Amino acid sequence: MARRTKVYEGKAKILYEGPEPGTLVQYFKDDATAFNAEKRDVIDGKGVLNNFLSEFVMNGLNQMGVPTHFIRRLNMREQLIRSVEIIPLEVVVRNIAAGSMSKRLGIEEGTALPRPIIEFYYKDDALGDPLVTEDQILAFNWASHQDLDDMVALAVRVNDFLSGVMLAVGIRLIDFKIEIGRQFDGDMQRLVVADEISPDSCRLWDVKTGQKLDKDVFRRDLGDLADAYSEVARRLGVMPKSPTPITRPKLMN
Ligand code: TMP
Ligand code: ASP
Numbered sequence: 001m002a003r004r005t006k007v008y009e010g011k012a013k014i015l016y017e018g019p020e021p022g023t024l025v026q027y028f029k030d031d032a033t034a035f036n037a038e039k040r041d042v043i044d045g046k047g048v049l050n051n052f053l054s055e056f057v058m059n060g061l062n063q064m065g066v067p068t069h070f071i072r073r074l075n076m077r078e079q080l081i082r083s084v085e086i087i088p089l090e091v092v093v094r095n096i097a098a099g100s101m102s103k104r105l106g107i108e109e110g111t112a113l114p115r116p117i118i119e120f121y122y123k124d125d126a127l128g129d130p131l132v133t134e135d136q137i138l139a140f141n142w143a144s145h146q147d148l149d150d151m152v153a154l155a156v157r158v159n160d161f162l163s164g165v166m167l168a169v170g171i172r173l174i175d176f177k178i179e180i181g182r183q184f185d186g187d188m189q190r191l192v193v194a195d196e197i198s199p200d201s202c203r204l205w206d207v208k209t210g211q212k213l214d215k216d217v218f219r220r221d222l223g224d225l226a227d228a229y230s231e232v233a234r235r236l237g238v239m240p241k242s243p244t245p246i247t248r249p250k251l252m253n
Contacts, residue, residue, distance in 0.1 A: 002052045008154025010189075012036055012050070012200060024083045027075065028054075028196075036128050041218070045240075048076050049200035050227040052240040053081060058199040060165060067250040069181055076240065084194050088142055090121040090129060091151055093159045094175040098203050100131075101175075106229040108208070116159055123179075150191045151180050158193060165203060168239050171213060171236035174203035210216055 005017040014027040028047035033040045046169065051073065058070035071080040094117045099105040101117075120137060121129045137143050142171050157180060163173045178201070181194035185228060194199075199214040206213060218225045233239055 003186045010088060012047075013196070018080060018083070022083050024081050026079050026081050027078050027194075030251065031131045032200075032215070032218050032225060034215065036125055039219070043218070043225045044198075045226045046229060047227065048240045049073070049075055049233055050196060050200055051079060052238045053198045053229070053233055054196040054234070056236055056238045057162065057165075058193070061158065061161060061193060064157070064161055066154065066161065067183070067190060069183070069192050069194040081194075082192070084183045084192060086123075086179055086181045086194060087147065087151070087191075088123040089132070089151070090123055090177050091168065092175060092177045093117070093155050095122065095159070095163065096118070096174045096203075096205075098174050104131075116156070118155055118223055121177075149189060154178070154180060154191060154193055158197070162197070162202070165236070167207070170207045171232065171235065172205045172207050174205055176202035199232055204232060 004025070004160070006014060007017055008015040011033045012029055012031055012174055014029065016025040016027065018024045022072070025064055027050040028049045030042045030044060030045045031040065032046060055070065055073045056066045061068050062070065062113065069081040069084050071082060073079045094113060097105075097111040097113060098109045101107065101119075102109045102111075120132050120134070122132045122136075122142065123129060132142075134148060137148065138145065148212070158178055162176065166173045175209045176197065178197060179195035180191050183192050202214055203216060204213040212222055213228045214218075215229045217223050
């Protein structure tokens with residue numbers, strides 16, 4: 001069998017050349033890192049869970065008319081995606097204060113924000129992904145005015161969709177991070193949601209108990225990460241252990 005060409009390897013995923021031009025295969029690893037890879041571990045099954053959870057979210061967004069890079073899941077650890085040029089910014093949307101915002105501004109974790117707040121971070125591991133202003137983004141040409149408008153619009157729609165989906169299964173969406181890519185079609189380009197949307201890139205708290213069901217379980221040593229992600233998958237009806245449910249024959253009438 002021919003060896004696949006690796007295009008890129010990150011902390012949690014590998015990208016391989018896809019079967020057709022303009023496509024890539026995104027492989028989900030079991031590696032977990034935090035604090036710019038200062039803390040790292042391998043969590044059995046995390047890659048499989050994130051592959052299924054991200055498929056669920058991206059499919060939902062596509063159905064809502066929010067464009068994403070996702071085409072389809074291929075197997076337990078891989079999905080077929082459209083090749084895009086990633087904008088070097090992480091877009092964070094916050095509904096409730098937590099994490100770095102709580103630290104930076106001295107707002108107690110769990111405090112509801114007056115409205116969703118959007119932040120941009122410059123993607124650069126050597127610098128630790130610093131928070132940047134819109135003026136810096138424009139001056140350094142990381143994105144245009146139009147791009148920024150489109151990115152905010154995408155982020156708001158992801159927030160609306162994901163908050164609703166999670167609330168329906170008793171989970172509060174505290175905050176999340178997305179990455180956005182340029183998809184080229186001849187002379188035209190459009191911005192699409194890329195990378196992954198999973199408990200690695202969200203904060204998810206149980207509505208009743210406040211229990212954390214996201215990567216903070218790993219960052220803060222709060223318990224078993226795979227158990228937390230499995231609980232999210234179970235509630236959403238996304239169970240990777242039985243990808244092909246046994247169905248009974250239907251009676252025709
Ligand atoms: P923060 O509070 O640490 O800034 O994180 C905000 C959200 O972004 C949280 O849901 C976790 C997510 N996130 C990532 O996905 N990748 C990162 O590198 C960081 C720092 C945060
Ligand atoms: N910063 C990422 C996180 O904590 C992971 C990492 O940087 O290693 O989510």
